[in-house]
Amino acid sequence: MTYASSNTQESRVTQSGEIFFDDVSKTFESEGVPAVDGVSLQVPAGDLVVFLGPSGSGKTTLLKMVNRLYEPSKGKIWIGNEDIQGLPINDLRRQIGYVIQQVGLFPHMTVQKNISVVPRLLDWDKGHIQTRVEMLLDLTGLPDSYLERYPNQLSGGEQQRVGLARALAADPDILLMDEPFAALDAINRERLQKELLRLHCKLNKTILFVTHDVEEALLLADKIAVLREGKLVQYDTPIALVTRPKNSFIEELVGTDNILRRLSLVSIKSVIKAQARESSRKMTHTQKHDNVPTIDLEGDLRSALSLLLSSGSDYLRVVDSSGKEQGQIGMKDLKEMLASNQLVEKNKCDELSD
Amino acid sequence: MSYLINNLDLVGKLFLQHLQLTLIVLFFALIIGIPLGVALARIKWLQGPVMGVLGVIYTIPSLSLFVLLIPVFGLGTTPAVVALTAYAQLLLVRNWLVGLTSINPAVLEAARGMGMSGWQRFWQVEFPLALPMLLVGVRLVVLSSIGIGTIAAFINAGGLGVLLFEGVITANYNKIFSGAVAVTVLSLTANYGIRTIERRAERSIHGAQVNH
Numbered sequence: 001m002t003y004a005s006s007n008t009q010e011s012r013v014t015q016s017g018e019i020f021f022d023d024v025s026k027t028f029e030s031e032g033v034p035a036v037d038g039v040s041l042q043v044p045a046g047d048l049v050v051f052l053g054p055s056g057s058g059k060t061t062l063l064k065m066v067n068r069l070y071e072p073s074k075g076k077i078w079i080g081n082e083d084i085q086g087l088p089i090n091d092l093r094r095q096i097g098y099v100i101q102q103v104g105l106f107p108h109m110t111v112q113k114n115i116s117v118v119p120r121l122l123d124w125d126k127g128h129i130q131t132r133v134e135m136l137l138d139l140t141g142l143p144d145s146y147l148e149r150y151p152n153q154l155s156g157g158e159q160q161r162v163g164l165a166r167a168l169a170a171d172p173d174i175l176l177m178d179e180p181f182a183a184l185d186a187i188n189r190e191r192l193q194k195e196l197l198r199l200h201c202k203l204n205k206t207i208l209f210v211t212h213d214v215e216e217a218l219l220l221a222d223k224i225a226v227l228r229e230g231k232l233v234q235y236d237t238p239i240a241l242v243t244r245p246k247n248s249f250i251e252e253l254v255g256t257d258n259i260l261r262r263l264s265l266v267s268i269k270s271v272i273k274a275q276a277r278e279s280s281r282k283m284t285h286t287q288k289h290d291n292v293p294t295i296d297l298e299g300d301l302r303s304a305l306s307l308l309l310s311s312g313s314d315y316l317r318v319v320d321s322s323g324k325e326q327g328q329i330g331m332k333d334l335k336e337m338l339a340s341n342q343l344v345e346k347n348k349c350d351e352l353s354d
Numbered sequence: 355m356s357y358l359i360n361n362l363d364l365v366g367k368l369f370l371q372h373l374q375l376t377l378i379v380l381f382f383a384l385i386i387g388i389p390l391g392v393a394l395a396r397i398k399w400l401q402g403p404v405m406g407v408l409g410v411i412y413t414i415p416s417l418s419l420f421v422l423l424i425p426v427f428g429l430g431t432t433p434a435v436v437a438l439t440a441y442a443q444l445l446l447v448r449n450w451l452v453g454l455t456s457i458n459p460a461v462l463e464a465a466r467g468m469g470m471s472g473w474q475r476f477w478q479v480e481f482p483l484a485l486p487m488l489l490v491g492v493r494l495v496v497l498s499s500i501g502i503g504t505i506a507a508f509i510n511a512g513g514l515g516v517l518l519f520e521g522v523i524t525a526n527y528n529k530i531f532s533g534a535v536a537v538t539v540l541s542l543t544a545n546y547g548i549r550t551i552e553r554r555a556e557r558s559i560h561g562a563q564v565n566h
Contacts, residue, residue: 067467094469103460107483
């Protein structure tokens with residue numbers, strides 16, 4: 001089953017997933033201080049960028065200016081080479097997926113009708129819509145039997161899956177997500193975060209994701225834009241935010257001192273690769289091999305530390321998905337990794353490749 | 355009872371007249387009330403003043419409003435329709451407005467964010483979701499118009515009120531009884547019919563799970 005849809009490209013008002021905020025400000029009439037204050041940032045096509053900040057930091061306002069639910073008071077927003085201010089507003093919105101915290105499914109429409117709203121607005125033919133809806137249901141992990149259900153017959157997690165399918169319906173280049181998992185319970189939230197990562201790696205959409213949850217931001221983001229009182233404080237990769245925070249606000253927000261958090265951002269694979277580069281390195285561990293616990297190559301250093309401590313072993317055997325040993329990792333490697341500050345970020349898509 | 359059986363033609367004719375008056379009132383009430391409700395839902399500061407005026411109109415006793423309208427519209431159906439339509443606005447607009455304003459804002463935001471035009475948002479989202487409350491308003495309008503419509507016979511608008519007024523003047527209790535029975539039948543039937551449609555509309559907005 002292919003994801004891309006065929007008959008839509010020619011009617012699009014933008015052709016790119018690249019977004020550029022050029023000195024964007026927004027002041028609401030009812031408030032004196034600007035909600036967004038001179039934000040400039042570039043989002044490369046296909047990246048998942050998280051807007052992170054406490055409430056009132058302007059992250060949602062910034063997001064809603066992309067599909068023009070708010071218009072900037074100053075500055076411009078570009079998608080590819082198009083100034084979005086110059087585009088027909090509803091055409092623009094129909095090719096930007098939009099997911100919100102409260103989901104906002106249409107209660108009087110079945111799942112099938114909810115998902116197909118935008119394709120129907122775009123006058124796709126019926127057969128095409130039908131195959132598209134079934135594909136999206138499959139993609140978001142819902143059974144076909146849900147097609148004729150109504151939103152109130154679904155759980156919160158299932159509703160947000162339908163919300164995600166609805167946003168992806170017309171195959172947009174850009175997806176806007178406004179705290180989409182904040183209202184879910186912890187189990188469902190984690191599950192949907194993983195699925196979003198999987199979808200992002202598979203579909204290569206530009207995703208702008210608003211959250212106030214630091215863990216969520218570090219887990220999902222290619223890059224994080226930290227906002228405070230409407231201003232962009234730092235725009236960097238998760239690992240750079242944690243290891244090189246610009247000021248004490250970021251330090252406190254992301255928990256630079258939190259060693260476990262730093263370890264969780266590094267994959268075991270990157271340590272093994274680094275070891276392989278140092279050709280002089282010898283295996284020094286002498287423990288009898290059979291008793292050594294194994295850990296998956298795709299895990300992160302936090303889980304390695306946890307296993308080292310709980311097993312009492314001096315080192316772990318690192319194995320790939322087929323069970324073949326790829327190397328060894330010990331407490332010394334973790335210490336070196338933290339001390340060097342040369343942390344190599346784990347590749348999210350590698351991790352999810354199976 | 356014998357009066358009713360012997361004069362079935364006349365009672366039937368007046369019954370249809372009464373029904374016709376009610377439907378004409380409903381028609382004009384909807385034509386005015388639906389856009390008015392939508393306007394009030396959009397322009398919030400208008401709600402207080404407009405609902406206030408409609409409330410004041412509603413408190414004018416029907417007989418005096420009919421009589422007040424005679425110099426402008428003369429005798430007959432016209433002043434009756436005007437007066438009943440004016441009363442209907444409070445019942446219709448109040449319920450329709452509740453329906454429109456109680457739609458989950460997240461649903462409307464999603465509709466906007468997905469690129470529905472104002473017209474599409476209204477017909478595909480707002481109207482179906484507020485329809486059950488509109489139908490509550492319709493039912494109240496129909497019932498009150500049937501009731502107050504009997505008094506319209508006083509200004510020559512016809513309808514089942516004719517039997518009541520004539521019965522009172524000639525002290526013919528059979529006639530009064532026949533008129534009363536006919537009005538009751540009309541009211542109960544209308545109530546049952548619209549209630550059925552209301553339930554169906556409610557079910558459709560809550561999905562298949564809700565049962566009444």
